[in-house]
Each structure stands twice: as structure tokens, then as C-alpha cells.
Amino acid sequence: MTTLTKTLELKLVEPNAHKRRKLRETREAYQQALHDAFDAGCTTQTEANDVVVNYKLSGYAKNALKKYVPQLTTTYNAGELHDAHPVRFTNEGLRLDHKPENAIEWYVKIPHHEDYHLWMPAQPNPEQRDWLEALNAGDATMGESRLFERDGTWYLHVTATRDAEGGSEVSDEERTPIGVDIGEASLVTVCHRDDHGCPTAPELWADEGKTVRRLRKTYFTATRRLQTRGSERIAESFGDDLWNQIDDVFHRVTREVVDYAESVKNPVLVLENLTYIRESMDYGEYMNRRLHGWGFAKLHAQIRYKAVEKGIPVKTVNPRNTSKECHACGEVGYRPQQATFKCTNDACWMGEYQADVNGAVNIADRYLSGESRFREHENDDDSAEDGGRLTAPQDSQADATKQETLGTYAS
Ligand SMILES: [Zn+2]
Known part of the structure; x- marks a missing residue:
């Protein structure tokens, strides 16, 4: 078992004037306390405590200063202390909350001073979504955090750690890919091919799909009714409760997906690449047969971090036509139901x-290729056994067009 550590980047979203003022107050009090403790030459936590205790700061900021100042005074030779130090908080200072129903999904609680804190919407680095899901579920631990302003925007950097299992030394070719399809009817479907290449052991989470649809519908109808009655607060807590229930379903299903992978020899979990989906022309159509974007991203992030915990690699592929192609021949078919x-x-x-x-x-x-094996095949230059292309000129033309389309799509 190893431990992964990462600095998570969150941007505070357009704090209003009141909150900006509070953030600046925190920063000013922190800078003064830091300078005073530094100028006083505090080399121990106790000495630093005697200085910072009088400032209007939260215990989390004071505790961070008590640790930080002795490090500074013993490392630097009483040199000048520059002004750009971020405000540090010890590990318990920050809290994270997720409201997937809101346009801005993530919220952070920032300590201001004793008994006073600010809840603020925050935009995380999208690449770090799996970390946020892990933190939110208590499967990662939050360390120290740093608050700072750059070019008029406020940021939070949070140190986080979580457990990971070292992967086995198996080459990519030796792995068994497990396809993970996320959908509306069946929340998640997984399947892989056996040693003979036959699809085997499909598993569908269809009841969970039904549950999530029902909870989402309840949420939208009930909160709208409550809101028109002016019961915003009730609507909010009711909504939170429903989304928590959905999240519980997600966590159970993603755990079971990783359990499935563990039961397969040398597994690799294969997911559709969200970036492709976002950039794709038929995004709307794609999402219509899916959950809303949040559910998709949430499930992906949860699968990712749970797979890492078990040492199972995860790979993403081009999602184009995955639901439309026949897995046996590559022809684009349709869904009568x-x-x-x-x-x-x-x-x-x-x-x-x-x-x-x-x-x-x-x-x-x-x-292995990231693309449909049939389209890959079409693009092969066919120099092997049969010696030369069997396709007629107009087919080659068609191939070229297809390839061009693919290129545009993938770029
Ligand atoms: Zn077919």
C-alpha cells in the first residue's frame, strides 16, 4: 500500500463584496500575526502562540502559524519576510460540500475567525474530480490548505492524501479490458471478453438506474413546488437529502464495479473519454441517453479513485458510436427499444x-487503440496475408472521407 498526495486547486467563484472583505480581513490579520511572530524571533510553537493568540484569526490559522513561524525563523536568517505569504489553515480548518444540483457544484467552508466562517462556491481543477469525490466520501484525508489572491481572484490550495495499491507489472497487451457503459436505463453496465474473445459475465445495474431516475424526478417536482410556495430552506434541505441518497447509490455501484474488475485476471477498466464527449458535435444527443453531465462525471470520478485504491488501472477511449455500432461486425445499427x-x-x-x-x-x-477496432481495421493499409487491398477505388475514397471525419473529431 502506498500513499498518494496531491495539491488540489480550487478557485473561489466570484465572491460578493462582503465575502471579499472578509477574505481580505483574514489575510491582513494573518500577515500581521506572521510578521510579528517572525520579528519576535519565535523559534518554538509556545513562543509563536504567545504572539498570534491575540489576533482575530481562527484557531486553524493560528495553529498553522505556530507550526510555520518556527520553521521560518530557524531556516531563514532573520531576512526580510515578503508579503505574499498565503494564509495557511491546519487540516481540520476547511470543509468541502457537494451540491450536484447547483450550477456551481462544490462549496468550501473557509474559517474567518473564532466561531465565524464563510461558505463559498468553488470551481475545482476538473482533472482532480476523483480527488474531490474521495474527499467528499471520506476516502481521502485533507491536510493543510492555503488561501491566496492572484490577479484579483481568490484560490485555495488543499493538500490531500489517499491510499493506493501498487499495480501489478503486467503489459498493456496482457490486460483484460472491462468496458464500463454509463447510461440512463441501466445506471452502469460492465462486460469483458473471455479468452476466446466471447463477451462474458455482463453485469447491469438496472434497478439502480430506476432508483436514480425516481429520486431525480422527486427532486425536480418537489423542490419546484416548495420554491413556488417560498419555502426555499425546506426545498434546499429536502434537495440535499435526495442528492445524498443518489450519491449513496453511486458509491455502492462504483464499489461493485471495482469488485467486478477485481474478479477478472489482470483487469483494466475502460471508460469513455469525457473530453471527447464535451467536444463532440452531438453532445446533446449523447447526453440525452445518459444521465446529466454531473452524474456521468461523478460516477467516473468515483470509479477512478476506487480503482486506484485497488491497484486497477483505468483507461479512457473515444466514445463515438459506442452505443450504435455492432460489437460483432462494426455495422451501425439501431435500437428498436x-x-x-x-x-x-x-x-x-x-x-x-x-x-x-x-x-x-x-x-x-x-x-488498446482508443478507437473502434472496426474503424482501425478500415484504415489498415492491408499489406498482410492477402496481399493488397480488396476494396474498389470508390471504397478507398469513402475510407479517406471517414478517416478525415474521424481526424477532425479526435483533434
Ligand atoms: Zn453485426
Whole structure:
């Protein structure tokens, strides 16, 4: 078991004038306390405490100063202390809250002074979403945090740690890709191919999909009714409760997905790349058959950090057509019903297939190349066994067009 540590970056979102003033007050009090303790040459926590205790600061900032000042005075030779020190808080100072129903999803509680704190909306670095999910679930530990202003914007940097299992020394080719499909009907579907290449052991979380849909619907109808009655507070706490229930479902399902992966030899979990999805032209269409963006990102982030805890690698692939292609022949088919995929290729043995499982297999099949294996195949220059292309000129033309489209899409 190893420990991962990271500095998480959060940007405070447009604090109003009142909150800006409070942040500046905290910073000024902190700077004065720091300078005074430094100028007094405090070399122990006790000495530093005697100086900083009188300042209008939270215990978290004072405790951080008590630790920090002796480090400074013993490391630097009483040199000048510059002004740009961030405000430090000890580990218990900050609190994080997640409200996926809001446009700004994350909130941080920043200590101001004794018994007074500020809750502020914050925008995290999107790359660090898995860390926030882990912190929010208590699966990562928050360390010291630093508050500072740069070019008029306030930031928080938070040190976080969590456990990770070292991965096994297996090459990419030796791994078994497990496709993870996230959807509206079945919340998550996983599947992989066995040693003979046959799709095997599909698992669907369909009841959970139903539960989440019901909770979301309750949320939207009930909170709207409460809000029109002016019961904003009740609406908010009711909403929080429902989203917590959804989050509980998410955590259970993502744990079970990682358990599934653990039961497979040399597993790698394969997810669809969210960046592609965001940049894709048919984003709206894509999301319509999905959860809203938040659910998708949340499930991904939870799977990621839980997989890391177990030493299971995670890879992302191009999501284009994963739900539309036939996993057996690559033909683009259709869904006569939500849960059914129908292949339109007469020469294909498949006919009908469970739609979500078909999607999961397609995702798994993109593991090594990142792309559909059929499209890869079309683009092969075919120099192997058969000696030369069998395609007619107009087909080559069609291939070239396809490739171009793909290139634009992937860039
Ligand atoms: Zn087919």
C-alpha cells in the first residue's frame, strides 16, 4: 500500500463584496500575526502562540502559524519576510460540500475567525474530480490548505492524501479490458471478453438506474413546488437529502464495479473519454441517453479513485458510436427499444443484443487503440496475408472521407 498526495486547486467563484472583505480581513490579520511572530524571533510553537493568540484569526490559522513561524525563523536568517505569504489553515480548518444540483457544484467552508466562517462556491481543477469525490466520501484525508489572491481572484490550495495499491507489472497487451457503459436505463453496465474473445459475465445495474431516475424526478417536482410556495430552506434541505441518497447509490455501484474488475485476471477498466464527449458535435444527443453531465462525471470520478485504491488501472477511449455500432461486425445499427440493439448487417450472426452490453463490449474493444477496432481495421493499409487491398477505388475514397471525419473529431 502506498500513499498518494496531491495539491488540489480550487478557485473561489466570484465572491460578493462582503465575502471579499472578509477574505481580505483574514489575510491582513494573518500577515500581521506572521510578521510579528517572525520579528519576535519565535523559534518554538509556545513562543509563536504567545504572539498570534491575540489576533482575530481562527484557531486553524493560528495553529498553522505556530507550526510555520518556527520553521521560518530557524531556516531563514532573520531576512526580510515578503508579503505574499498565503494564509495557511491546519487540516481540520476547511470543509468541502457537494451540491450536484447547483450550477456551481462544490462549496468550501473557509474559517474567518473564532466561531465565524464563510461558505463559498468553488470551481475545482476538473482533472482532480476523483480527488474531490474521495474527499467528499471520506476516502481521502485533507491536510493543510492555503488561501491566496492572484490577479484579483481568490484560490485555495488543499493538500490531500489517499491510499493506493501498487499495480501489478503486467503489459498493456496482457490486460483484460472491462468496458464500463454509463447510461440512463441501466445506471452502469460492465462486460469483458473471455479468452476466446466471447463477451462474458455482463453485469447491469438496472434497478439502480430506476432508483436514480425516481429520486431525480422527486427532486425536480418537489423542490419546484416548495420554491413556488417560498419555502426555499425546506426545498434546499429536502434537495440535499435526495442528492445524498443518489450519491449513496453511486458509491455502492462504483464499489461493485471495482469488485467486478477485481474478479477478472489482470483487469483494466475502460471508460469513455469525457473530453471527447464535451467536444463532440452531438453532445446533446449523447447526453440525452445518459444521465446529466454531473452524474456521468461523478460516477467516473468515483470509479477512478476506487480503482486506484485497488491497484486497477483505468483507461479512457473515444466514445463515438459506442452505443450504435455492432460489437460483432462494426455495422451501425439501431435500437428498436431502449434495451435492444439491432444489427442491420445481413451477413452478421448477431441480429439482436442487449443494447447496454453491446455498448460495454464496444468500449472494452477500444482499449488498446482508443478507437473502434472496426474503424482501425478500415484504415489498415492491408499489406498482410492477402496481399493488397480488396476494396474498389470508390471504397478507398469513402475510407479517406471517414478517416478525415474521424481526424477532425479526435483533434
Ligand atoms: Zn453485426
